Each structure stands twice: as structure tokens, then as C-alpha cells.
Amino acid sequence: MAVLNILEFPDPRLRTVAREVAQVTEQTRKLIDDMFDTMYAAPGIGLAASQVDVHQRLLVIDISEDHNDPMVFINPKVTVLDPELGEYDEGCLSVPGFYETVNRPRRISVTALDRDGKEFTREIDGLLAICLQHEIDHLDGKLFVDYISPLKRQRIRKKLEKSHRQRA
Ligand code: GNR
Ligand code: NI
Numbered sequence: 001m002a003v004l005n006i007l008e009f010p011d012p013r014l015r016t017v018a019r020e021v022a023q024v025t026e027q028t029r030k031l032i033d034d035m036f037d038t039m040y041a042a043p044g045i046g047l048a049a050s051q052v053d054v055h056q057r058l059l060v061i062d063i064s065e066d067h068n069d070p071m072v073f074i075n076p077k078v079t080v081l082d083p084e085l086g087e088y089d090e091g092c093l094s095v096p097g098f099y100e101t102v103n104r105p106r107r108i109s110v111t112a113l114d115r116d117g118k119e120f121t122r123e124i125d126g127l128l129a130i131c132l133q134h135e136i137d138h139l140d141g142k143l144f145v146d147y148i149s150p151l152k153r154q155r156i157r158k159k160l161e162k163s164h165r166q167r168a
Contacts, residue, residue, distance in 0.1 A: 004038045004052040015141040018055040024117035044093045046131040048138030059135040074113035082107040090144045
């Protein structure tokens with residue numbers, strides 16, 4: 001297992017639209033295991049393959065305190081069950097150190113494949129609904145900073161570019 005490098009805003013690779021997983025294979029499961037290692041090490045509550053520069057429609061989530069509820073979503077499709085929006089201060093491992101309020105539908109249904117390639121459907125609300133929508137945005141090349149004002153986004157971009165230059 002391995003901790004993978006996480007791309008950071010404004011890396012243009014984060015804007016790639018991921019492609020569907022054609023078949024869930026041993027290679028897919030190896031990637032999933034590495035993504036859990038990477039997410040738990042960060043630490044974070046979710047990780048999309050896009051963030052580790054793999055542009056396949058696959059994401060992992062674990063919102064439990066004890067890292068004992070790993071969830072896998074492959075080729076996820078969401079339908080909004082209730083148009084009511086909820087707000088939440090979101091962060092992102094690809095935008096480290098910044099938090100901004102984002103509004104998203106509170107109740108959704110998701111159909112996806114699990115790590116065995118088996119389809120499941122479940123209704124979701126709360127933090128899991130927020131996190132799942134945040135991760136699916138990554139698969140579509142979107143980041144939470146796309147929902148805030150251009151001025152705030154520009155400030156975050158400048159600060160992260162500066163910290164990337166200092167690291168280099
Ligand atoms: O670890 C994470 N925390 C978080 C907090 C509020 C809303 C969304 C998230 S997801 C984030 C990990 C991440 O960047 N996933 O893409
Ligand atoms: Ni994120």
C-alpha cells in the first residue's frame with residue numbers, strides 16, 4: 001500500500017473530467033487501497049481519484065471518527081431528492097488551509113459500484129451527502145473554490161502559488 005501525492009489548486013490537472021471505470025479489476029482495488037492510505041494519512045474524510053492524478057470516476061469516503069467505515073463509490077450517479085440546500089464550511093486536501101461556506105442539496109440518492117463491481121443505491125444526507133457531492137465535483141474537474149467569489153478564489157490561488165514556490 002502507498003501514500004500518493006495529492007495535486008493542489010491551481011494545478012490544471014484538477015480540471016480534468018474523469019472517465020467511467022469500464023471494469024472493476026485487481027488494479028482498481030489496488031488504487032482504492034492506496035487512496036484510503038492517502039486519505040487517512042492526510043487526514044481527510046474523502047478523496048477522489050482526480051486528486052491523485054488518476055482520471056477515473058472513483059472516490060473513497062470515511063466520515064467515522066475511528067477510520068472504521070471505509071466507503072467506495074465507482075461511477076457514482078446522484079439524483080437530488082429534495083431541493084433544499086444546506087450550508088457547510090468546506091475544506092479540501094487540494095486547497096490546504098482554506099475553508100469556505102458552500103451550499104448543496106441536503107438529501108440525495110446515489111447509485112454506484114462497490115469495490116467488487118456490484119451496483120448499489122442508497123439515500124444519503126448529512127455530512128456524507130456533503131462529502132459525496134464534493135468528491136463527485138472533483139471527478140467533474142470542479143473544486144469548492146468555484147462556488148466562492150472570484151476575488152476570494154484569486155486570493156487563495158496567490159497564497160497557494162506562493163507556498164508552492166517556497167516548497168520548490
Ligand atoms: O477532508 C475533507 N474534509 C471536508 C470537509 C468539508 C467538506 C468536504 C470535505 S472533503 C475533504 C477531503 C477532500 O478534499 N476530498 O476531496
Ligand atoms: Ni476535495
